[in-house]
Amino acid sequence: MKVLAQTLPTDWRDFFALTKPRVMTLVIFTGLCGLLAAPGSIHPVLGFTAILCIALGAGGAAALNQWWESDLDAGMKRTARRPIPSGRMARTDARDFGIVLSVASVGIMGVAIHWLAAIILAISIVYYAVVYTIWLKPRTPQNIVIGGGAGAFPPMIGWIAVTGDITLMPVLLFAIIFFWTPPHFWALALFVQSDYAKVGIPMMPVVRGEKSTRLQIIVYAVLLLPLAAAPWFIGGTGAIYGVTALVLSIAFLLMAVPVAFRKSAPDDTMKPEKRLFAFSIIYLFALFGVLVADRVIYGQGYL
Amino acid sequence: MMTPEDETELKRRRTSRNYALGALLVFFVILFYAITIVRIGD
Known part of the structure; x- marks a missing residue:
């Protein structure tokens, strides 16, 4: 089953699903609120770019999360239908997609907004994909507390994109x-x-x-x-x-x-x-x- | 071996993937143009 499905190229919708679009709505909302609540102003084009980068970064981290946890996802009812465990996508494709999204989001943020926002965005991605997913989630029952840190970054990044300082x-x-x-x-x-x-x-x-x-x-x-x-x-x-x-x-x-x-x-x-x-x-x-x-x-x- | 159905599905997926990628590229071209124009004024 799995091998047969892999002979076909992955549908682009599965790449989209890999970014966890439902989680991303909350990321976009809180990031946008941070951006709009910050003192000062930002050009709408740059504001849009900053939010886009926060969303791309979250999507990249989500893809890396599913790359790492694909065998765990396969064992749980809620997640067994995700692109990798269901055999619609190769694991390495998810990894590469996640890396491309992460690097692109940080790079665009740095060039278009400023590098402080880009560095915080990079920290948030590494925090979610490495510190949380790979390191602490399987090791401590406080994993949700630690994972909450990942979700807490977007409004902070949105705010910093406008003000330029922490x-x-x-x-x-x-x-x-x-x-x-x-x-x-x-x-x-x-x-x-x-x-x-x-x-x-x-x-x-x-x-x-x-x-x-x-x-x-x-x-x-x-x-x-x-x-x-x-x-x-x-x-x-x-x-x-x-x-x-x-x-x-x-x-x-x-x-x-x-x-x-x-x-x-x-x-x-x-x-x-x-x-x-x-x-x-x-x-x-x-x-x-x-x-x-x-x-x-x-x-x-x-x- | 690929059946004719697989062949059709492969072509459909390849086409839709190319369109998605193309749209993405066009989007980023426009975005980078807009960013450049805005930041030139800074």
Whole structure:
């Protein structure tokens, strides 16, 4: 089967699928918000190029991730249909495609925007493809915490593309997504039966148990609250962002409380976990959306 | 051995891949032109 399929050239759609387009929508959204919320201005063509480079870099890292994990993906129901495990693409093609995308994204960013943004982009790609995928994901149940770092780079890069320097604000945007990721993912991990254990990836609920996972969710939700409001406290944003961030984060924390202090029964409907997961997505979109709105409203002098 | 069906599928994939690659090249030509024009003014 696999050999026969390989005699045909890979369909271009499979290369597109290799970039994880659904993850990329979030990358583009947060990157764009970082770019739009940053003080100063950037020419629309350059702004578009910066976002394109962030997206290309994320796509390249995703391709490298699937090159490395193709045999793990083959062993899990959710991922067995991906281009490599299903035999529609050669492993080396995915590796080369990932390298080309990564190198091109960093090169274009450096030439078109500046090399500081390009270096941070390069770090984010190496972080996801090497530090996370190859090194730590198969070794520690804190893998989601570490993986969250990869997802936290886009708004920071978008911001730096405009300002040209690293200040506290882009670091805070990084920290917000970093601390948001564990409760977001572990809420999902509690109600979705995954087969990570089967392929030897140590996910927190399996390794440390449900109770520990629930407690860690609340720890991150508590830490997220002051971090999300910090851009307002340091004067980086106005009250529109600050008050919204506080309200959103308190709501997030209130939804994390029942998740943290209960125990799932057999045939549990897992309602609090599902609610927390659904709200976590709304939370991130709303938080970054209002960050841009705050900047536009105060920046344009509407208030 | 390739069946005639395989042959048709191969040609279809090769054609669509070439079109995708061509579109990508045209896109980057336009993008680099635009970037150059914008940055010349800096």
